[in-house]
Amino acid sequence: MKITITGSLGNISKPLTKELLQKGHTVTVISSKAERQKDIEAIGAKAAIGTMEDTDFLSATFKGADAVYVMETLGGAHTFFDKNLDVVGAITKIGNNYKQAIDQAGVKRVVHLSSIGAHTDKGVGMLTFHHNVENILKQLPYDVSIKFMRPVGFYYNMFGFIPTIKAQNAIISNYGGDEREPWVSPLDIAAVIAEEFEKPFNGREIRYIASDEVSPNEVAKILGEAIGKPHLKWLAISDEQFLNGLLAAGMSPQTAQGFTEMNVSRRGGVLYQDYQNNKPTLGKIKLKDFAKDFAAVFNQK
Numbered sequence: 001m002k003i004t005i006t007g008s009l010g011n012i013s014k015p016l017t018k019e020l021l022q023k024g025h026t027v028t029v030i031s032s033k034a035e036r037q038k039d040i041e042a043i044g045a046k047a048a049i050g051t052m053e054d055t056d057f058l059s060a061t062f063k064g065a066d067a068v069y070v071m072e073t074l075g076g077a078h079t080f081f082d083k084n085l086d087v088v089g090a091i092t093k094i095g096n097n098y099k100q101a102i103d104q105a106g107v108k109r110v111v112h113l114s115s116i117g118a119h120t121d122k123g124v125g126m127l128t129f130h131h132n133v134e135n136i137l138k139q140l141p142y143d144v145s146i147k148f149m150r151p152v153g154f155y156y157n158m159f160g161f162i163p164t165i166k167a168q169n170a171i172i173s174n175y176g177g178d179e180r181e182p183w184v185s186p187l188d189i190a191a192v193i194a195e196e197f198e199k200p201f202n203g204r205e206i207r208y209i210a211s212d213e214v215s216p217n218e219v220a221k222i223l224g225e226a227i228g229k230p231h232l233k234w235l236a237i238s239d240e241q242f243l244n245g246l247l248a249a250g251m252s253p254q255t256a257q258g259f260t261e262m263n264v265s266r267r268g269g270v271l272y273q274d275y276q277n278n279k280p281t282l283g284k285i286k287l288k289d290f291a292k293d294f295a296a297v298f299n300q301k
């Protein structure tokens with residue numbers, strides 16, 4: 001198949017592109033940066049340089065594709081600190097761009113990177129935009145088949161624990177304890193998506209993706225052992241203290257509130273409600289594997 005991939009050579013899109021090429025597909029990779037072209041071509045894909053904000057570019061690039069992989073990003077964690085940016089609005093806008101481009105280009109098979117929490121717009125904080133984008137894409141004519149991929153929280157979010165581990169010898173959040181929650185590696189996500197491109201497309205489908213299930217206290221133990229701090233603790237603070245900490249670190253109010261509420265939904269079970277009813281087989285990469293990457297980054301900082 002001719003497949004167009006958004007997300008450049010990012011965490012998911014690079015291993016995904018490699019796997020699709022290996023399976024014999026022709027892959028075009030969209031990047032926002034001209035200098036990425038040589039790296040994209042070096043792995044055997046075609047490069048298309050442009051942005052998710054440019055609907056005409058997306059339509060032209062999707063034209064002729066048998067299938068597309070669409071994901072939304074604003075380009076990194078620094079955007080959470082931009083007080084003039086409406087993150088939810090900007091991502092929702094990208095969803096609209098994809099809808100229009102898919103329609104105009106006549107693409108009939110879509111794999112969309114959505115998220116845990118997309119089953120609802122109530123009480124999941126930041127994740128509301130995934131619900132919005134799923135709903136926008138669902139407005140496409142029904143002969144456009146869409147696979148909504150709903151990965152759980154990525155292991156790499158745990159790099160955000162490093163500052164308080166360094167400063168206060170603890171992982172600090174507004175939730176904690178012994179209840180297990182799922183986490184995922186982008187490599188397992190890429191493997192699932194590559195598999196989905198090969199399977200039949202049929203209307204509208206949803207698939208959750210997870211690699212491991214571990215409790216906050218287990219996370220502290222596993223990461224702590226990996227960085228030579230076997231007594232590392234996960235400290236649960238109040239929602240107000242957590243929110244104030246994010247605001248004090250310079251995060252925009254919308255994003256700080258969005259993260260605080262997202263964590264509340266982990267505690268209340270709202271976040272994982274639909275996941276629990278539709279549990280996936282867990283992927284290969286366990287927290288113990290990621291802990292090695294975590295230690296390498298921790299020791300560099």
Ligand SMILES: NC(=O)c1ccc[n+]([C@@H]2O[C@H](COP(=O)([O-])OP(=O)(O)OC[C@H]3O[C@@H](n4cnc5c(N)ncnc54)[C@H](OP(=O)(O)O)[C@@H]3O)[C@@H](O)[C@H]2O)c1
Pocket residue numbers: 006007008009010011012013030031032033036050051052053071072073074075076113114115116151152153154157186
């Ligand atoms: N973190 C989580 O726990 C979680 C959970 C569920 C779902 N998700 C979803 O996963 C996504 C991240 O996936 P990922 O880690 O594979 O992505 P990533 O590696 O963070 O980013 C993908 C690449 O997209 C390109 N890009 C950025 N802005 C662009 C723009 N405006 N137009 C075109 N390309 C642009 C960038 O490459 P170039 O510089 O080459 O353009 C970037 O490296 C999130 O955005 C979210 O939607 C995350």
